[in-house]
Amino acid sequence: MITDKKEHIMNAAIELFAEKGFEGSSIRDLASRADVNVAMVNYYFGSKDKLFEAIVEYKASFMRGKMDEIEANKTLTEIEKIDLIIENYVAKILSNPSFHRILYQELLMGEREAMHENIVKVFVRNITTLRNIIEQGVKKKVFKKVDPELTMATLIGTINQVMLSKAMCNMLMDRDGSFDPYTDLVFRQRLIKHLKQIIHSYLLN
Amino acid sequence: MITDKKEHIMNAAIELFAEKGFEGSSIRDLASRADVNVAMVNYYFGSKDKLFEAIVEYKASFMRGKMDEIEANKTLTEIEKIDLIIENYVAKILSNPSFHRILYQELLMGEREAMHENIVKVFVRNITTLRNIIEQGVKKKVFKKVDPELTMATLIGTINQVMLSKAMCNMLMDRDGSFDPYTDLVFRQRLIKHLKQIIHSYLLN
Amino acid sequence: MITDKKEHIMNAAIELFAEKGFEGSSIRDLASRADVNVAMVNYYFGSKDKLFEAIVEYKASFMRGKMDEIEANKTLTEIEKIDLIIENYVAKILSNPSFHRILYQELLMGEREAMHENIVKVFVRNITTLRNIIEQGVKKKVFKKVDPELTMATLIGTINQVMLSKAMCNMLMDRDGSFDPYTDLVFRQRLIKHLKQIIHSYLLN
Amino acid sequence: MITDKKEHIMNAAIELFAEKGFEGSSIRDLASRADVNVAMVNYYFGSKDKLFEAIVEYKASFMRGKMDEIEANKTLTEIEKIDLIIENYVAKILSNPSFHRILYQELLMGEREAMHENIVKVFVRNITTLRNIIEQGVKKKVFKKVDPELTMATLIGTINQVMLSKAMCNMLMDRDGSFDPYTDLVFRQRLIKHLKQIIHSYLLN
DNA sequence: CATGAATGAGAGTTCATTCAT
C-alpha cells in the first residue's frame, strides 16, 4: 500500500529528476521541494536509488492494461488496433512527460544495470504486443511484409523525439518558448494524425 | 588547434559521460580512465562544464558539411537527397554512439540552459536542411503534402530509438548482450532500408 | 539563540584566525582544533565566509553598551568620561586579543567589501561617541581646541600598537617570550596610566 | 644585486599582498599582474614565502639611514630630533602604504615565526633609536619622566591607525571614498601637526 | 512514527611548485 506521503514524495521526485536528472538532484532539493524532512526519503524508501526504483515500479505500468485490452479485442482489425494504440500511447506519454523523461534518461545510461533491465523489460513487453499485431496483419496480408521491430522503433521514436526537449519541439514548430506542446490538444491531434498516416502508408497494402 | 592530450581527454570523457552521464561522472573517474592528473581537466578546459562545451563544439559539427553538400547538389532529385541523408546520418550516428548518447542526455534535461540551446541549435540546423528538401519535393508535387516537421521527427526519432539502449536494441532484435548492433554492418543496412522504405511510402506520390 | 556547539566553533575559529589569518586557516584545521567534523562548519554557518561574519556579529558589540552608558551619564565631566572609556576600552581589548586581531586583519585588507564595511561601521560608532565627548569638552573650554579625529586615532592606535604582536610588545618591555602582557594586570595599569597622562596633557587646559 | 625583473615582481607583489593579503594572493594572480610567467617567482625567489622575505629585506630598511643620521646629529635638540623623526616617519609610511600594510598583516599573525621576528627586529631597531632620544631628553630634564616604550607606541600607533583602512580613515574625516588621504598633502600636514602637538604637550616640561 | 543533528566520503577546483626544454 502506497501512503499519501510516499506518493507525494515520488511525484515531487519525478518532477525534480525530470528537470535535473537523477544524479543532478539532491535529496535536500527533493526534501525542500516536497516540503518533507531530509531523512524521510531514506526512511520511506531506504535510499535514493531505491526511491528511483519505487518510482519506476509505481508508474511503469502506466501503459499496460489498455494495451492488453486492445490486443485481446477480437472485434477490431489490426489497423484499428494500431490506431488505438497510437492514440493511447500518445495520450499517456504526453500526460506524463516528466516520468517519460526520467525513463529515457535511465535508458540512455548503461549504469545501474538492474534498473536498466527493469525498464527495458517494461518497454519490451509493450513492444511485443505491438509486434504481435503487426505480424498478425502481415500474416493476414492486410499489412505489407515490413520490419516489425523497426516499425515499432519508428512509432515510439517519433513520439520520443517530440518529447526530448520542449525547446527543440517549439523551435521545430515555430513556436516561442512559452508554448507547451505537451498539453496542447491541437498539437496532440497533429501528432496522432501524422503517426497514423505514416504507419498506414507504410503498413497497408 | 586541439592538442593530442586535449583530444585524448575529450574522447575519454565522451565514453565516460555516455556511460554514467555528465553528473554521474566525476573528474577523478575521468582522470584515472584517461590516465591523466586530476588537475588536467581544469588545466585544459577550465572546468567540468567547459569540458562538456568543448566536447560539443569539437564533435557537434559531425554532420554538417555532408548535409550542406547534399542539399546544394543540383544533380540529385529530392528523394535521392533524402536517401543520401538517411545513409549519412545513420552512418554518422552509428559510428559515434557515445557522443550521440551524451547529446541526448543533455537534451533530456532542461538544466544548463546555455548548453541546451547550443545543442538544440545544432539539431535545428540539420533539421532545417531536411525540411527544405521535403518542402521543395512537396512544391514539385513529387512528395505528398506531409507534415514536414514531424516527418523529420520520425526519421531522427527512429534512429534515436535504436540508439537508446544497446540492451533494448538487442532484445528487440532477439540478439544476446554480446552483439553490438552499432558496429554490425548488416544491422546498419537493415536500419537504412527500413528508413528508406517508410519514408518513401509516406512521401512519394 | 547561539547553541553551545556553534559558540564552541566560533571560539576555536577566533583563536585560529588570529594565529593564521582567515585565508591561512583551513576548515580542516579548524575542525580538528575544535574537535568537530569538517562538515560542521558548513552545516552550522553555511560557509567559511559566513562563519567569519557570524563571529563578527557575535562579538562585535563587545564595546557598545558601556560606551553609551558612559556618554549618557550626566554626573561625569568630560575628562572623567574619557578616563572611563580608556579603562573600559583597554580592559575589553586586552581580554579579547584574538578577536581584536581578527578585526584588524580584516581592516588591513580591502578585500571582502561587505565585511570590511561592517567592521568599519562598528568602529565608527565607537569613535563617534568619543568624538562627541571631546567636542563637548572643547565647547565647554575645559579641553584645548584639538583635532578630535586624530586624537581618537592616537588613543585607539596606541592600544592597537601594543596588541599588534606579543613578541614586539615583549621586546619593547624587555620581557622574554613567555610573558603574556595581555593578561598581566601590572601591564594593563601601565597602559591605562600612560593613556590617561598623554590624553590629559594634550586635552586639558 | 637586484635585477629590474626581480624588483618589478616585488613591487607587483607588494601591491597585491596589500590588497588581498599574503595567503589570499596566488602566484598566478601575481604573475598575470606583473605580466611574467608563473614559474618566474619560484625561479627568482625560490618560493612564495621567500618572495615575501625578499620583499621585507628589500624594503624594510626604508626608514633606517635617516633615523641614524638624525640621532647622531649633534646640532639638534632632543625635541627637534623627535620632530624630524615624526616628519620623516609620516612621510615614509604615507608614501609606502602598501608595504606598510603588508608588514602589519604579518605582525598581526603569529605564523611564520622567522619572518615575524625579522620584522619585529626592524621595528625594534627604529624604536630603540627613538627611545634613546627620549631617555636622553628625560636625563637632560627637558622631557618629563614619561613611559618611553608606550610613548613610542603612541607615536607609531597613531600613524598605523590612520593607515589601517582608507575607508575608515575617510569616514573619520568625513570624506567620501574617492579621497585618498595617503597622497593628500594637507592631510599629511594635519597628521604631522597633531603628532607634534600631542608629543610636545606630553614630553616637554 | 518522524526528525534535526551530525558525519565520512567524495565532489570540483585551486594551489605552489617542478621539470623538460
Add this chain to the structure above:
DNA sequence: AATGAATGAACTCTCATTCAT
C-alpha cells in the same frame, strides 16, 4: 635564462546517509 606544461596536495563545500531521540 626562461617558460609552458604538468602535477600532487590541499582547499571549500555538498552529498547521501545514519542515529539518538
